[in-house]
Amino acid sequence: MEAPRLAPTMSSPGSPCEEVLKNLSLEAIQLCERDGNKSQDSGIAEMEELPVPHNIKISNITCDSFKISWDMDSKSKDRITHYFIDLNKKENKNSNKFKHKDVPTKLVAKAVPLPMTVRGHWFLSPRTEYTVAVQTASKQVDGDYVVSEWSEIIEFCTADYSKVHLTQLLEKAEVIAGRMLKLSVFYRNQHKEYFDYIREHHGNALQPSVKDNSGSHGSPISGKLEGIFFSCNTEFNTGKPPQDSPYGRYRFEIAAEKLFNPNTNLYFGDFYCMYTAYHYVILVIAPVGSPGDEFCKQRLPQLNIKDNKFLTCDEEDGVMVYHHAQDVILEVIYTDPVDLSLGTVAEITGHQLMSLSTANAKKDPSCKTCNISVGR
Numbered sequence: 001m002e003a004p005r006l007a008p009t010m011s012s013p014g015s016p017c018e019e020v021l022k023n024l025s026l027e028a029i030q031l032c033e034r035d036g037n038k039s040q041d042s043g044i045a046e047m048e049e050l051p052v053p054h055n056i057k058i059s060n061i062t063c064d065s066f067k068i069s070w071d072m073d074s075k076s077k078d079r080i081t082h083y084f085i086d087l088n089k090k091e092n093k094n095s096n097k098f099k100h101k102d103v104p105t106k107l108v109a110k111a112v113p114l115p116m117t118v119r120g121h122w123f124l125s126p127r128t129e130y131t132v133a134v135q136t137a138s139k140q141v142d143g144d145y146v147v148s149e150w151s152e153i154i155e156f157c158t159a160d161y162s163k164v165h166l167t168q169l170l171e172k173a174e175v176i177a178g179r180m181l182k183l184s185v186f187y188r189n190q191h192k193e194y195f196d197y198i199r200e201h202h203g204n205a206l207q208p209s210v211k212d213n214s215g216s217h218g219s220p221i222s223g224k225l226e227g228i229f230f231s232c233n234t235e236f237n238t239g240k241p242p243q244d245s246p247y248g249r250y251r252f253e254i255a256a257e258k259l260f261n262p263n264t265n266l267y268f269g270d271f272y273c274m275y276t277a278y279h280y281v282i283l284v285i286a287p288v289g290s291p292g293d294e295f296c297k298q299r300l301p302q303l304n305i306k307d308n309k310f311l312t313c314d315e316e317d318g319v320m321v322y323h324h325a326q327d328v329i330l331e332v333i334y335t336d337p338v339d340l341s342l343g344t345v346a347e348i349t350g351h352q353l354m355s356l357s358t359a360n361a362k363k364d365p366s367c368k369t370c371n372i373s374v375g376r
Contacts (some may be wrong), residue, residue, distance in 0.1 A: 170320025178327025292335025
């Protein structure tokens with residue numbers, strides 16, 4: 001039996017939400033407040049005879065859905081016609097009362113065998129903590145409801161984007177990637193003190209570190225994947241890396257073939273913007289069979305290194321040739337240590353443009369170009 005989908009109980013006449021409710025044949029019910037106060041306007045009265053849900057279980061959690069089940073006493077169980085579910089973001093629990101709060105989501109569904117699926121990208125976001133409580137209800141002939149007491153409140157966290165969701169992001173990024181330009185090096189900008197520290201404390205080798213939380217909120221690599229950030233974009237008129245950088249005046253340059261070759265795999269990691277006209281694509285390069293490769297294989301769409309819209313390497317006349325997409329800014333994560341002796345470190349002649357830094361940058365949730373319909 002197909003699990004029922006739930007609909008928010010709050011909608012206004014003519015709103016998209018109202019149309020969703022009509023299409024799903026679900027009823028919008030005005031729920032009473034959690035404190036259990038009765039309201040003549042609500043059309044809901046409390047009745048102890050209805051069983052109270054307990055031992056709530058959450059399972060099959062994705063970035064925009066979950067399954068829920070619970071135990072109930074058999075007393076008056078056959079009178080239950082509906083379930084009410086109170087779903088709230090945990091982060092709003094102790095928010096400032098003078099600030100605008102997210103409207104809590106009250107859900108309703110006809111009573112069906114458990115577990116049932118709660119699904120909806122308009123009220124569930126990826127990698128977000130929620131609280132949930134359940135109430136049973138019985139619809140009366142006059143349209144009013146009698147309800148049980150609320151169950152205990154439990155907490156859970158939604159999941160990251162799956163490969164399916166990332167493939168949707170990938171397809172959106174491909175649309176705006178633009179034509180391919182040649183490149184010959186990967187580069188990483190930092191302050192002089194950074195490179196001095198690498199030489200003194202890490203044996204002259206750049207070390208992978210955990211990726212920050214920049215980009216899509218549901219990205220499975222944020223806060224989990226370890227790697228080293230490199231850039232590869234070139235200036236259109238020179239074919240060389242730009243002389244400006246947001247990350248520091250010293251640049252480590254390394255020949256492209258040292259990091260990207262047939263012995264590495266390439267993965268799509270993310271697509272986002274920061275309230276700007278230009279967009280970023282995160283790619284991951286991992287040596288075949290490395291821990292980083294195994295991590296990405298399970299979570300990210302893999303790209304053909306010779307044929308994709310973002311970053312390619314192919315052999316022409318016995319020489320490896322590299323190209324990158326012109327119309328997106330590529331952020332490349334390499335998952336293994338890189339020895340500084342494989343390249344050069346030198347001071348750039350341009351400026352340090354701090355406004356272009358993407359460190360912990362938040363994605364614009366309103367951008368239609370780089371968002372998909374499963375949260376941000």
